[in-house]
Amino acid sequence: MKNDVSLIKCNDYNQENVDRAVEQAINLLGGINNFIKKGQRVALKVNLLMKNTPEKCTTTHPAVVEAVAKLVLQAGAIPFIVDSAGGPFTAGYINSIYKASGLEQVAKNFNIETNQDFESHEVECKTAKVGFKFPILNALENCDVIFNLSKLKTHSFTGFTNAVKNMFGAIPGLTKVEIHGKYRDLNTFINFLYDIHAYFGSKIALNITDAVWGMEGFGPSNGDPKKIGAIIAGSNATAVDVVGANIITLNPIKTQIIEIGIERNFIDKDLSINVLGEKIENMIVKDFKTVVPNNFKPYANYVPKFLQNTVHKLMTKRPYINKNKCRGCKKCFEHCPVKAISMVKHKNSPTLKAQIDYAKCIRCYCCQELCPFGIVKIKSGLIYKLVHHKETKSKKLKRD
Numbered sequence: 001m002k003n004d005v006s007l008i009k010c011n012d013y014n015q016e017n018v019d020r021a022v023e024q025a026i027n028l029l030g031g032i033n034n035f036i037k038k039g040q041r042v043a044l045k046v047n048l049l050m051k052n053t054p055e056k057c058t059t060t061h062p063a064v065v066e067a068v069a070k071l072v073l074q075a076g077a078i079p080f081i082v083d084s085a086g087g088p089f090t091a092g093y094i095n096s097i098y099k100a101s102g103l104e105q106v107a108k109n110f111n112i113e114t115n116q117d118f119e120s121h122e123v124e125c126k127t128a129k130v131g132f133k134f135p136i137l138n139a140l141e142n143c144d145v146i147f148n149l150s151k152l153k154t155h156s157f158t159g160f161t162n163a164v165k166n167m168f169g170a171i172p173g174l175t176k177v178e179i180h181g182k183y184r185d186l187n188t189f190i191n192f193l194y195d196i197h198a199y200f201g202s203k204i205a206l207n208i209t210d211a212v213w214g215m216e217g218f219g220p221s222n223g224d225p226k227k228i229g230a231i232i233a234g235s236n237a238t239a240v241d242v243v244g245a246n247i248i249t250l251n252p253i254k255t256q257i258i259e260i261g262i263e264r265n266f267i268d269k270d271l272s273i274n275v276l277g278e279k280i281e282n283m284i285v286k287d288f289k290t291v292v293p294n295n296f297k298p299y300a301n302y303v304p305k306f307l308q309n310t311v312h313k314l315m316t317k318r319p320y321i322n323k324n325k326c327r328g329c330k331k332c333f334e335h336c337p338v339k340a341i342s343m344v345k346h347k348n349s350p351t352l353k354a355q356i357d358y359a360k361c362i363r364c365y366c367c368q369e370l371c372p373f374g375i376v377k378i379k380s381g382l383i384y385k386l387v388h389h390k391e392t393k394s395k396k397l398k399r400d
């Protein structure tokens with residue numbers, strides 16, 4: 001069966017333009033009443049990631065959340081805003097992000113709640129592949145419907161992040177760090193993301209992507225804001241990601257998020273999608289700067305298994321901390337899933353600075369994602385540069 005995905009042009013965050021684009025996107029899918037009923041509690045599961053203003057493009061833009069909230073209210077349902085960001089799942093931390101991201105104001109303007117239930121509980125997923133039991137936010141259990149409001153960005157670990165990856169925020173706070181440590185390789189990690197989707201099933205009734213502005217380069221937090229000009233919506237998260245991947249120049253079939261979606265039957269192998277609204281080819285951002293995800297393993301058939309870990313580390317990008325610039329806030333130290341970061345004395349500074357032990361580092365890039373000052377950069381080693389240069393060249397040739 002073909003999955004309907006609507007793709008609507010939206011050039012800026014002017015509220016009227018966003019309202020029009022979001023409404024059109026949902027109307028093309030049959031209208032808001034197709035997804036919710038009067039009186040239902042609807043979780044608007046946004047991307048909060050970290051404390052940033054909307055202009056940084058790390059979080060779902062408040063104009064998009066407002067547009068969706070208004071439609072939910074018009075349908076007589078009860079929307080509320082929720083996510084577990086990259087740090088601790090506590091009132092102090094999450095409320096500071098609601099405020100900085102502009103979502104607290106949206107909630108005030110429309111008299112809706114930002115989630116204040118900071119409890120979670122363990123659930124079982126019988127159709128899981130890797131995570132049969134995992135904790136999820138109570139707020140996502142105690143609602144009737146979930147609208148998954150993601151932001152389209154590059155992601156140094158998974159290649160890109162959108163609808164499928166956004167549900168990782170269903171996992172409470174620092175448990176996400178443990179999960180990164182447990183499911184270290186990209187394939188296992190993405191399978192875990194699909195376990196979350198399998199658990200919620202059709203409760204995630206609608207996925208709406210804020211791709212008006214996204215992020216290119218070293219996302220999801222330290223890349224550069226990039227205008228994409230689109231709102232994407234659909235009830236199938238993988239299908240929405242296929243459209244998102246296409247417009248940021250990724251070949252969806254070669255991205256692990258889609259590959260594993262096919263393996264897990266979240267979408268068929270022909271990627272049968274009925275794109276409504278704009279044509280994908282008219283929306284492609286040709287100069288979008290993508291990243292190569294962490295599991296680029298062209299050596300897999302040539303290097304003995306026991307050496308693959310070492311070779312993989314040489315061939316993947318690594319996080320780099322400039323100690324002169326590090327402010328010693330310890331965020332990376334507290335969130336590294338394998339304790340590869342220590343705080344050390346540096347020159348005459350009274351502040352301890354973060355230092356990475358590359359032998360332990362598993363290249364999950366959580367430190368880069370969460371450093372509030374953008375100090376953790378991603379660097380490519382010589383071997384990585386040589387191999388990636390070749391791969392980029394052949395990709396370009398194929399397109400030409």
Ligand code: SF4
Pocket residue numbers: 319335336337338339340341356360361362363364365366367368
């Ligand atoms: S140092 Fe950074 S990239 Fe390496 S394992 Fe720790 S958090 Fe992940």
Ligand code: SF4
Pocket residue numbers: 321325326327328329330331332333353354370371372373374375376
């Ligand atoms: S998060 Fe950034 S500023 Fe804070 S200790 Fe780590 S590198 Fe330094």
